[in-house]
Amino acid sequence: MKIKKDDFALNYRNSHGGELTPEDIKLARRLARKKHRKxxxxxxxxxxxxxxxxxxxALITLYHVINTCAYAFNKGTDALMGGIYLWPRKFSLESFKxxxxxxxxxxxxxxxxxxxxxxxFTSLIANALLAFIISRKRFFFxxxxxxxxxxxxxxxxxxxxxxxxxxxxxxxxxxxVYVVPGLVSAFNVMVLRTYMEDLPDELxxxxxLDGAGYVTIFVKIISPLCKPVYATIALFxxxxxxxxxxxxxxxxxxxxxxxxxxxxxxxxxxSVSHQTGNAGSHATQAAETSSxxxxxxxxxxxxxxxxxxxxxxxxxxxxxxxxxxIGGVKG
Numbered sequence: 001m002k003i004k005k006d007d008f009a010l011n012y013r014n015s016h017g018g019e020l021t022p023e024d025i026k027l028a029r030r031l032a033r034k035k036h037r038k039x040x041x042x043x044x045x046x047x048x049x050x051x052x053x054x055x056x057x058a059l060i061t062l063y064h065v066i067n068t069c070a071y072a073f074n075k076g077t078d079a080l081m082g083g084i085y086l087w088p089r090k091f092s093l094e095s096f097k098x099x100x101x102x103x104x105x106x107x108x109x110x111x112x113x114x115x116x117x118x119x120x121f122t123s124l125i126a127n128a129l130l131a132f133i134i135s136r137k138r139f140f141f142x143x144x145x146x147x148x149x150x151x152x153x154x155x156x157x158x159x160x161x162x163x164x165x166x167x168x169x170x171x172x173x174x175x176x177v178y179v180v181p182g183l184v185s186a187f188n189v190m191v192l193r194t195y196m197e198d199l200p201d202e203l204x205x206x207x208x209l210d211g212a213g214y215v216t217i218f219v220k221i222i223s224p225l226c227k228p229v230y231a232t233i234a235l236f237x238x239x240x241x242x243x244x245x246x247x248x249x250x251x252x253x254x255x256x257x258x259x260x261x262x263x264x265x266x267x268x269x270x271s272v273s274h275q276t277g278n279a280g281s282h283a284t285q286a287a288e289t290s291s292x293x294x295x296x297x298x299x300x301x302x303x304x305x306x307x308x309x310x311x312x313x314x315x316x317x318x319x320x321x322x323x324x325x326i327g328g329v330k331g
Contacts, residue, residue: 065306071299072096079296095300102268104259112261113308115178116241123237124230126183131192132218137201146193149186163250172251175258181247182240188233195229196222239309265301269294 066086071079072095074088083089099105134142157165163172171177199222207217223230245262252258 068299068302071296072303074296076296095296096304098297099265099268099300099304102264104256104264105261107257108259108261108264111175111178111258112242115175115244115260116238119179119182119241120234120238122179123183123185123188124234127185127188127192127233128223128226128230129218130184131189131196132214132222134189135193135196136214146190149189153186166251173255173258174252177247177251178241178244178260182237185237188236192226192229192233195226199225235313238312242309243305262305265305269298269301 063086067084070084070086070088073091073093074084075090075092076094078090133139134145136142156162166172166177166181171180203221203225204217207221212220243262245260245266248258248260248263249266
């Protein structure tokens, strides 16, 4: 009975504008714990089933990653027998030594990191500026440009004309071929434009009344409110830049100093597969004389490839939030 009276008094004080004292906060926490302890069988059943479902879902999602890591850290010859699931049976770093010791790996890693940083930064700026321009309702050509970019999402010139164009533009054999072609993405521009159009017009109008120009509005008003979508686009571009290898093979294959990490890993996996295919009847002898197998090398290469993205993602995840627009209007 006392709990009910305290609950009624606390709700009455809060609803009538009374200030909550530290004692009131302690009382509210005590009431919450009391209600949690009194949760009925249906509530406990839901919590148990929900927990079991989430744990199973997480295991199903992470199993492939964990299994790949187990194969990567397992001894190569032992991996031939299979039966490795969540942890390595015979721990070994031979596969990582092979991956890290390939020719051009260090150079490829530097170029990949450099193209990811520069490509993501420049692409984000270019896409954001274009999205801001076509999101302004006073811009006369906003509909025409939007339609033009949407068409490019479904129609392109083809591979051979693209290679010839890059050659005549002087991009082939240079680092710029990694940055310039991906500077603008129609999909990213449309995503940014849609987000900017949902921002209240009152923000821009109030800034213009204070004498702010479009550059000031974009830098100090729009961009701070677009941090979530900026983080999303930056993550998309960074993953694409990090995983890209086809452009290195097409345009910089004869430039070892401009090789990329993914291209080197692709060549490594291709050579391992080729050697495995040529082994034929000597498969048993190869298993006895070599501690590296195709599956262990592929797993190690996959681990090396995915670790940087996994490390970067938590820093961008904090910006995946909502409510910034509401906070801007209230301010």
